[in-house]
Each structure stands twice: as structure tokens, then as C-alpha cells.
Amino acid sequence: MSEPIPPQKKSDEAGAEPLTPRREGRIRACEGILRSRFGQRGTQAGHRALEQLRLQTSAPARIDNSRRKWLLPLAACVIAGVMGFLLYRSAQPKVESIAQLRASAKAVLIRNGKETAADTGAGLMAGDRIRVQDGGAATVVYPDKTEIELVAGTEAAFSAARSSAEGKVIVLDRGTLHASIAKQAESRPMWFVTPHAEAVVRGTRLKLALVDQQTRLEVTEGLVELVRKEERVAVNAGQYAVAREGVALASASSIIADPALTEDKTTLPKLKFDFEDGKRPALWVVGVIQAEPPREGNRFCLAGETTKDNPWSKVKISAGLRRTLFVHDMDLELSFDYWVDEKVGSLDFYVWNNTQQDSFGNFFITNLAQKKWTRATVRLARLSKEDGSKKMRVGDLINELSIQVGQEGGVLYVDNVEISRQHIEAPQEF
């Protein structure tokens, strides 16, 4: 624990005012706010106080002598109320639970700092946190049938409302969640909170992913408002928005056009490489830039490489072990131009799935056009394990992708490589 810094009478700051007790008080206030990390630290006190108050208020209260005449009618009312409550309670889940775990595998429930296995059927209290480990999943259901599905590698807190204008609050610390949200009261919408923005929801289906330094919101049905301080952006069904520090909030295709994002080398709504500057981009770890087999309008491409251990020519893009190349989704496509010689009859595709910690491939294209530049498009959702035991899941974090020839000694060139969504909405004004 840090010791308080003793206040000094003088300062070497040029022109500083004398340190009066009142100024000292203002500085102490600032120090407190800084120590609390702007109010982010130490928020368990309120939760603990409320728990204690609930215990206290559930104990019988003392009755003032002057009000004894009300005792009998009051007692009758209380008894009737208790009976009614018990009848009601028998048909309801526990009062203190805000939601219930409907399905859970390899998930941990964190309550007041203590970790236990998150068993199916367990009740969730305000402030509880769920962490889903690799290969696991958890589904949380609220009494109004709102469903939240946490995928592997996700951690989220199920908080109480922070003000009277809020309903359910879910704080996503990492990973991806899918939500199907029942109609919420207009005055108390549901809030999803991430470090980058908050989503205000009144009834919809959505996906929220927190990857590296940004939050991605995808809306399947209804309308969601993404909020950050004074910024607000409406995200309609079929659209998505990305929130990242230093980049203005925007929805749908407008984000694709944002140069700050298209140049991003971590997690992109779209990756595109034309190699026209004659330099190998840092993400490409296997492949050599070469003047390409001649065609109009293009100068350079990426040639496949072989190694002593791998005689099959290949190119590989990698974000490194700890970073993400892209977040898998059902509509992601890999498109590229290829040129292969007469030895090559097929191209294989592999990715490293960081979420499932496994390689996925088992997919190749044949009937290749040889010695001729040709455009190919591959749906990444078709990649799987060779024995069919696993499939890529929506929200999985992918950090490597390879394209490799199926025949030893074959020559491969690729160009205009792009990973993008099948359907990109036209820009819309809000």
C-alpha cells in the first residue's frame, strides 16, 4: 500500500499559490479520486451494505408504544402479506436471483471474489461474474426470457442498475456474447457496458465482441443505440458498429470506409492486401514479394515459399500468438487472385483458431485454372477439423491463415488477398 505523500509548505512551481489548508483539502480530494481510479475501485462496499440491510430489514421491527393500537390490524395485514408472498414465491425463482444459468460448461461463477463452478440451474445475483473457459459456454436467462450466451473465453459481470434510468446491466470484460433480449421497459432499458462504449437496448437480438482494443456490436434484429459520452450511434438490424478509442463511433458500412480501421493490423472488419508497394506487409510471415506473372494493372504479388520441412509452397498471414487477425463469423469470406503452374491441382486452407487452440482446415479447392490469374473465393465457415470433431464457431478469434498448394514442387502466387463479409450494407444516414 502506498503511503500518503506528506504535504510540503512550498512548491518549486513557478508562480504557485501558497498551500492553504483549503487548497490542501482540494488536493486531498483529487488524490482520493485518483486512488479510486475515478470511482472504478472499491464498489463492493455498496453491494455488501445492501446485503446487510436486507438481512436487517427482514428481522422483526420494534413497535412504538404509541402505535400499539395499530398492532392487530397491522399484524393481520402482515400475516396476509406474508402468506400471499409465500404463495407467490412458491411459483417464482429465488427473489435474490436476477437471472439463472440455463446451460453451463467449463464456466466459473465469481461472487464476492470467490470462484466456484457455474453449475446449470444456479441463480445469479447482482454483481456476479461469469468466466467461460476455453471450450466452454454459458447461457444466462432472465425472468423476462432475455437470454445471454457467453462463448468460450468470455468474462462478463451481471450488475445491478447504476441509476434509476437503467434496467439490466451487463459488463463485458472480454470475449463475445450473443443476446436475445425481450422487450424492456422504455424507461429502464438494458445496458451492455464495455471499456469502449455502452449499448442501450430495449428488445433485440445482438452480438457484442470485445477484441483487443475495440468493441464490435452486431445487431440481428431491432435497434440498438451505441453510446460513448456525448456520441450516440443507432445500429439497425443487419448492421454493426465498432467502438475504439480515438475513432468516432459509426455504424455499418461507414466504419469500413474509415481509413483508421482499414489500416489497422490487429482486428479488422476487413483485411485487404494488394502488395503493390513491393514490400511484404508485416502480417505476412511466409511468402516473398515478387514481380508477378504478367497482367495489366498489377506489378507485385506474393509468391509461395517452401522450407526443408514443408516442400509444399505456401503463403501465411499471422497476427502473432497474442493478437487477433479476425473474429470468425458465418459470413466471412477469403477472396484472392491466384496463379499456379501445371503441377498444382489443388489449394489447401488452414487457420489457427486461438479460441479453440486448434488448427482448422480440411478444405481445399480443385479444378484450378493453371498459368492464368484467377479469382477464388472461400467461405471460412467451411473450415473444420479433419475428423469432423470440431467446427469453427462464431466469435472465435483467428490469428493465422495459410494457403498452400496440394502438390509438392508446385508454384503459387497470390495477390489482392481480402478477408471480408459477404454482404456489406450500403451507408445509411441516421
Next chain:
Amino acid sequence: METVRIGQCDVYEVLVREHEAMLGAYVLSIVHEPAVAEDICQEAFIQGFHQLATLKQKERFPAWLRTIARNLALAELARQKREVAIDPRVMEGMEDVFCALDRNPDGSLWQERAKKLAECVESLPAPLNACCKLHYFESNSAKQIAEILEISLAAVLKRLERARLAIGACVERRLVANDR
């Protein structure tokens, strides 16, 4: 507030959620130890619930809650024999800042308003900024900071003192001056 007075925890919960960040920061400006501050905040909320009938103006709730917390914090310091009293003018100075942050014309969260201070920290020269973050955000002692930054203890103390004065001046400009 009336409905809270008759003992509805659920309604009081909303008040607790709205003010717990503020109260945590306030108590940390008196007692420094996060664990002790948490205990004091917890007790302050409980006492606040039971004493709500004594609160005449509901808009004074945050300041009223701070008074309860302050008394508890000072009692704790006296119990620890670390600091028996704080100059009332120092307390007034603290109130200047917290009252300024209580004002909420745009309905924002207290944490968002408090982040105005972050701008003050970020505006510090790099050496002071680094010391400041290591000390306040990561709870490092001056000695630990000296080891991390490979500078003398005296230099750390000097930088921290300059940082706190600069932050104080910045906050006076940004918050308190606007509140006058």
C-alpha cells in the same frame, strides 16, 4: 426519498449505486487504505439508510452521506492513532471538489464526471505523470517507484509533490472555479 425512508432496500439500492463511486473516492481521500475505505463506505451506507429520516433536503443526499462517512473515517483514524483530527478548512477544500462533481446537469455517471481529473493527470509532464500513475493507480510506495524508475527516493518525493500541486491547481481551474 420518502419511499426509501420506510425501509425499501430496493429503492435505496438505486441511491447506493449512484453514489458508491463518489463515496469510495471521498473516503480514500481520508484513509488511503482501500480495504479500510471499503469497510467505512459499507458502514456509511448502512448508517445512511437508518438515518434517512434526518435528511431534510433530498438534493443534499451526497453531501449528507459524505458527512456520515467522514465521521466514520475520522473515528477509524483516531482508533488507529494515525491522525486524530483534520483541519476543518481541509475538509471544506475537499467538499469544494466533491460538491463540484455532485452537479450533474447532463445526467452522466459520477465516474464520467470524475474523469475530468484524468485530463489533469494527462496534462502533467511525462516524469510527473509516470510517478503519479505508479503511486495513485498502482498503489506503489515512493520507494517502489524509485526502484521502478531507477531514480532517487528524494526525486520521487519531489515529483509526487509537484504532481499533486499541479493536479490541485488544474482541478481548481476546471472544476471549482466553474462552481463558484
